[in-house]
Amino acid sequence: MNERDSEQVARMFTEGGYTVTKDEFKADAILVNTCSVRDQAEQKALGKMGSMVQHRKKRPHVVYGFMGCMAQSRGQELFQNVPHLDVVVGTQKYHKVFEYVDGILQNRLERRMDDLKLTYKGDHICDIDEEKDSQNTIKDHVKETTDPTAFVSIMQGCNMKCSYCIVPDTRGRERGRPIQDIVEECESLVARGVKEVTLLGQIVNLYGRTEFPKVDGKSPFVQLLEAVHAIEGLERIRFTSPHPIGYRDDLVEAFTYLPKLCSHIHFPMQSGSDRILKLMRRPYKNEKFIEICKKMKAARPDMAITTDIIVGFPGETEEDFEETVKCVKELEFDNCFVFRYSQRRNTPAADMLDQLSEKVKEDRNQRLLAVVNEIAQRKNNALVGTVQEVLCTGPSKNNPNTLNSRTPQNKIVILEGNPDRLVGKVFKAKIHECTGFTLYGTPIIESLEEAE
Numbered sequence: 001m002n003e004r005d006s007e008q009v010a011r012m013f014t015e016g017g018y019t020v021t022k023d024e025f026k027a028d029a030i031l032v033n034t035c036s037v038r039d040q041a042e043q044k045a046l047g048k049m050g051s052m053v054q055h056r057k058k059r060p061h062v063v064y065g066f067m068g069c070m071a072q073s074r075g076q077e078l079f080q081n082v083p084h085l086d087v088v089v090g091t092q093k094y095h096k097v098f099e100y101v102d103g104i105l106q107n108r109l110e111r112r113m114d115d116l117k118l119t120y121k122g123d124h125i126c127d128i129d130e131e132k133d134s135q136n137t138i139k140d141h142v143k144e145t146t147d148p149t150a151f152v153s154i155m156q157g158c159n160m161k162c163s164y165c166i167v168p169d170t171r172g173r174e175r176g177r178p179i180q181d182i183v184e185e186c187e188s189l190v191a192r193g194v195k196e197v198t199l200l201g202q203i204v205n206l207y208g209r210t211e212f213p214k215v216d217g218k219s220p221f222v223q224l225l226e227a228v229h230a231i232e233g234l235e236r237i238r239f240t241s242p243h244p245i246g247y248r249d250d251l252v253e254a255f256t257y258l259p260k261l262c263s264h265i266h267f268p269m270q271s272g273s274d275r276i277l278k279l280m281r282r283p284y285k286n287e288k289f290i291e292i293c294k295k296m297k298a299a300r301p302d303m304a305i306t307t308d309i310i311v312g313f314p315g316e317t318e319e320d321f322e323e324t325v326k327c328v329k330e331l332e333f334d335n336c337f338v339f340r341y342s343q344r345r346n347t348p349a350a351d352m353l354d355q356l357s358e359k360v361k362e363d364r365n366q367r368l369l370a371v372v373n374e375i376a377q378r379k380n381n382a383l384v385g386t387v388q389e390v391l392c393t394g395p396s397k398n399n400p401n402t403l404n405s406r407t408p409q410n411k412i413v414i415l416e417g418n419p420d421r422l423v424g425k426v427f428k429a430k431i432h433e434c435t436g437f438t439l440y441g442t443p444i445i446e447s448l449e450e451a452e
């Protein structure tokens with residue numbers, strides 16, 4: 001979601017005549033978009049922003065900004081931590097970043113023409129207000145990219161109140177975009193060569209519940225899936241992340257009649273213990289979570305399920321943790337992101353008395369990861385020798401001589417082959433090797449010819 005928001009901001013700058021560089025030494029403006037979900041990310045962003053003050057020495061006009069969740073939750077206080085900071089822009093104001101940064105930059109460059117010795121302190125513009133309909137402003141994409149996959153933000157905010165989570169505070173209440181706007185965005189992506197879209201929302205299956213009515217017993221989210229599915233030329237649809245609340249049969253059924261929906265859901269479980277779920281203020285029982293997973297596997301036998309789990313939540317006992325481990329073994333997740341609980345400001349869990357030590361959190365983290373990795377390795381081993389359908393997305397980051405691709409289950413398959421022929425295509429590949437989370441395969445050229 002943060003990446004998607006950053007892309008929107010980048011597009012506004014390119015429209016305004018700027019170019020995007022990853023080289024901070026060349027930049028006239030340096031913007032950091034920060035996630036606040038865990039403390040570690042915030043500390044890293046603060047450290048990075050602090051060290052970048054060095055650029056002011058050679059390029060005194062450089063404009064510095066924080067945007068996103070950390071900007072939203074810390075606001076003005078950031079100027080005390082980072083005195084050279086110019087702008088702090090919250091999660092409902094991404095569309096204003098260009099105006100603020102460009103304004104400061106133009107002003108500085110003009111003033112420097114008159115006096116080359118001028119140096120600048122931070123300008124200290126802070127805009128973290130709410131803005132009605134701001135969810136509709138995250139809609140543009142960087143034009144130059146040839147990536148056949150794209151993220152589409154369908155809503156902002158979250159009305160849930162999980163006791164550990166800072167998101168309702170940083171992103172505000174749920175606000176969905178109109179179906180037609182989302183469909184038009186997907187159509188324009190497809191016209192540019194995109195083959196796969198991932199619909200993004202904090203609780204994506206509850207999309208539109210406060211704005212749009214059910215039709216024929218179908219939730220607004222299922223209506224949206226049907227509308228996106230009808231786009232010609234679009235081959236794959238994903239979404240992330242759904243919540244067990246509101247994960248109803250209409251959504252399960254959608255997987256039986258919408259073949260473009262990929263056989264994968266990332267479905268955060270958070271804990272396998274009912275006692276901890278209650279303390280987390282997640283209003284469902286573990287049994288219900290398991291039931292939804294089983295229904296999804298019945299709807300699509302090749303369904304892969306990945307999840308998020310928090311270990312070391314305040315008061316989590318060894319028995320609670322063992323229940324989580326038991327559930328992970330039972331459901332055999334294809335992958336699992338394990339997070340050590342992190343105390344977040346203004347969240348009820350941060351004030352709970354029974355906070356656990358980092359040692360206990362780390363120990364449970366390692367033990368759970370060992371279980372997760374063993375399952376993932378076993379599942380990957382079983383795929384060696386099989387043929388999988390993949391979408392080739394481009395050169396692999398680790399070795400640009402090889403290509404990255406993904407199966408419908410979202411497993412990475414590394415291929416060798418001609419990028420001009422393969423990138424952006426869906427075809428079959430024979431899997432000949434695997435490591436923990438990566439498969440290696442060979443394209444089956446006949447399947448490519450059929451697709452052409």
Ligand code: 5AD
Pocket residue numbers: 037038164165166268270308309310339340341342343344
């Ligand atoms: N501590 C640790 N993990 C957290 N998450 C959210 N808040 C916290 C927290 N305070 C995890 C949840 C969520 C994922 C995006 O981040 O598992 O699904």
Ligand code: SF4
Pocket residue numbers: 158159160161162165166167168202203243
């Ligand atoms: Fe946070 Fe819970 Fe909302 Fe997810 S559903 S964003 S964990 S409050």
